Amino acid sequence: MxxxxxxxxxxxxxxxxxxxxxxxxxxxxxxxxxxxxxxxxxxxxxxxxxxxxxxxxxxxxxxxxxxxxxxxxxxxxxxxxxxxxxxxxxxxxxxxxxxxxxxxxxxxxxxxxxxxxxxxxxxxxxxxxxNAVLGITDGVVVDIGGGTTGLSIFKDGHVIYTADEATGGRHMSLVLMGRYKMSYEEAEAFKQNPQNAGEVRAAVLPVAEKMAGIVARHIAPYDVKEAWLVGGAAGLSKIEDIFTGVLGVATSKPPYPMxxxxxxxxxxxxxxxxxxxx
Ligand SMILES: Nc1ncnc2c1ncn2[C@@H]1O[C@H](COP(=O)(O)OP(=O)(O)OP(=O)(O)O)[C@@H](O)[C@H]1O
Ligand SMILES: [Mg+2]
Structure with a gap:
């Protein structure tokens, strides 16, 4: 396997x-x-x-x-x-x-x-x-796409709760547009260029913290001990550390989350x- x-x-x-x-x-x-x-x-x-x-x-x-x-x-x-x-x-x-x-x-x-x-x-x-790829039985899978952050809580291999809120990779690009006076396309390219990883991470930290805050609110009533990040915007450098800090739950991300x-x-x-x- x-x-x-x-x-x-x-x-x-x-x-x-x-x-x-x-x-x-x-x-x-x-x-x-x-x-x-x-x-x-x-x-x-x-x-x-x-x-x-x-x-x-x-x-x-x-x-x-x-x-x-x-x-x-x-x-x-x-x-x-x-x-x-x-x-x-x-x-x-x-x-x-x-x-x-x-x-x-x-x-x-x-x-x-x-x-x-x-x-x-x-x-x-x-x-x-x-989860056909991750294979987790208990924990939360957070999908950070272009437009939204979705989350699904798994218990014994089954989805028991889902939510989706409108903060995604697009919002990170909007922040970069404002800060560096770039077009949306330029901001997307800047964000995805590995050479800018540190600078991008610092600039969009509040957006990533907001995403983590959304997840924290939704998982609060549940006994969640593990989180996984997937989706393109999870490509942000060390975003899993930001989530670990906000959620107080060990957060991992697989390679190539998109x-x-x-x-x-x-x-x-x-x-x-x-x-x-x-
Ligand atoms: N290396 C990277 N760092 C940060 N963000 C990235 C990176 N690569 C791609 N993205 C962002 O990932 C987002 C697209 O992710 P994905 O393909 O998972 O979205 P989607 O499935 O089309 O959207 P949704 O799930 O919201 O419908 C875009 O906002 C893109 O800018
Ligand atoms: Mg998607």
């Missing part, structure tokens, strides 16, 4: 590197349609990430699709690029929706992916998808036997 860290590293490397699949074998896609980007991860029949594509976009807000045609166009493009790299058709995909999403909204996600030419064979809620949910979605649609080996 491969460690989550190794699988995540392989998923991230698959943006650049393509592993040719065995001819005629089944391929499994995880499509993560978020507020900041759409990410598609492709697994081979052994559950190994073989190719990955993403595009930044603004087609969803607060878990709702606001640009249906735009979302279809991007998903089709990502699928086309992946098929060209892999040299095979992609036919099966899993999707994930924020917890508490109603059938109409998860139906919209499904329709977008099906309009791109893939059959949706699994619909998961986002924390369950993330890849956790898309990888977990794809793992979720693997046939049972393969899933056990992962």
């Amino acid at each position: 491969e460690s989550p860290g190794l699988l995540l590293a392989k998923a991230d490397a698959a943006f650049e590197r393509t592993t040719p699949p065995v001819r005629g074998s089944a391929l499994y896609c995880g499509v993560d349609l978020g507020t900041a980007s759409i990410i598609v991860v492709v697994l081979n029949c052994d559950g190994e990430p073989i190719a990955c594509e993403m595009e930044p976009c603004q087609v969803a807000r607060d878990g709702l699709v606001v640009d249906y045609m735009g979302a279809i166009a991007i998903t089709k493009r990502l699928k086309g690029r992946l098929e060209e790299r892999i040299g095979a058709k992609l036919e099966m995909a899993g999707i994930a929706v924020p917890p508490g999403t109603n059938n109409a909204n998860s139906g919209t996600h499904r329709n977008i992916v099906e309009a791109s030419g893939m059959e949706v064979t699994g619909v998961f809620d986002e924390p369950t998808a993330a 890849m956790v949910t898309p990888l977990g979605i794809a793992l979720g649609i693997l046939p049972e036997g393969v899933k056990l080996e992962c």
